Amino acid sequence: MKYWVDLHIHSCLSPCAEDDMTPNNIVNMALLKGLDIIAITDHNSARNLEAVIEAGIRQGLLVIPGMELCTAEEIHLVCLFPELKRALSFEKSVYDNLHPIENREDIFGTQIIMDYQDNEIGKETRLLSGASRMDTGTAIKAVRNLDGVVIPAHIDRQSYSMLNTLGAIPSEYDLKYLELSKNCLFDAFLNENPSLSSYQYLRTSDAHFLGDILEQEVSFDLKEKTIESVLDIFRFM
Ligand SMILES: [Zn+2]
Numbered sequence: 001m002k003y004w005v006d007l008h009i010h011s012c013l014s015p016c017a018e019d020d021m022t023p024n025n026i027v028n029m030a031l032l033k034g035l036d037i038i039a040i041t042d043h044n045s046a047r048n049l050e051a052v053i054e055a056g057i058r059q060g061l062l063v064i065p066g067m068e069l070c071t072a073e074e075i076h077l078v079c080l081f082p083e084l085k086r087a088l089s090f091e092k093s094v095y096d097n098l099h100p101i102e103n104r105e106d107i108f109g110t111q112i113i114m115d116y117q118d119n120e121i122g123k124e125t126r127l128l129s130g131a132s133r134m135d136t137g138t139a140i141k142a143v144r145n146l147d148g149v150v151i152p153a154h155i156d157r158q159s160y161s162m163l164n165t166l167g168a169i170p171s172e173y174d175l176k177y178l179e180l181s182k183n184c185l186f187d188a189f190l191n192e193n194p195s196l197s198s199y200q201y202l203r204t205s206d207a208h209f210l211g212d213i214l215e216q217e218v219s220f221d222l223k224e225k226t227i228e229s230v231l232d233i234f235r236f237m
């Protein structure tokens with residue numbers, strides 16, 4: 001069956017995302033737009049996953065636990081996990097590798113932690129938007145050790161893109177999919193990067209605002225609506 005997806009969405013925990021990216025607002029907007037499956041991918045943190053997953057369960061939206069990691073090389077990686085527990089276990093390694101810089105709300109924005117009813121239950125005080133000390137190769141291995149999958153984020157962009165930072169997509173990373181930003185012109189991108197034609201491509205919203213969440217634009221054909229079947233798409237079987 002065909003399922004509509006958006007696998008890169010930020011919640012109000014990400015300093016650069018709007019405060020109204022609450023668990024229920026995200027879930028309701030995704031449903032309004034006709035989506036079946038979303039992933040929550042906050043910068044370097046998993047602290048709002050439980051709330052969005054729970055809000056999703058209550059409303060019939062499948063929410064995949066994820067994270068957008070900023071590696072030591074300043075490359076953004078979309079990391080998706082089979083279950084919350086593993087995302088939290090990855091978060092522990094990421095937090096151990098975060099520079100101990102306090103967030104300044106007036107400069108970077110708020111980092112709000114919520115429960116599934118959209119009550120604020122805390123704030124993350126460490127700045128989440130900076131680079132971690134975990135390098136890209138180590139991060140990819142760590143995610144895969146937890147049975148997660150990695151998709152290099154918005155490789156068509158100038159900043160925080162694996163392609164622009166390293167000048168290539170290293171084959172040793174054994175990646176199947178690359179992510180393109182919402183408005184990337186695919187044909188022009190492939191013309192400029194013919195060596196990347198063997199990859200498969202995922203388009204996401206990278207939404208920081210409710211209105212940015214994808215409509216019915218990206219779909220997967222899945223045997224069943226489970227996190228495992230979505231993650232399998234990104235694995236070499
Ligand atoms: Zn990013």
Ligand SMILES: [Zn+2]
Nearest residue numbers: 008010068206
């Ligand atoms: Zn993002």
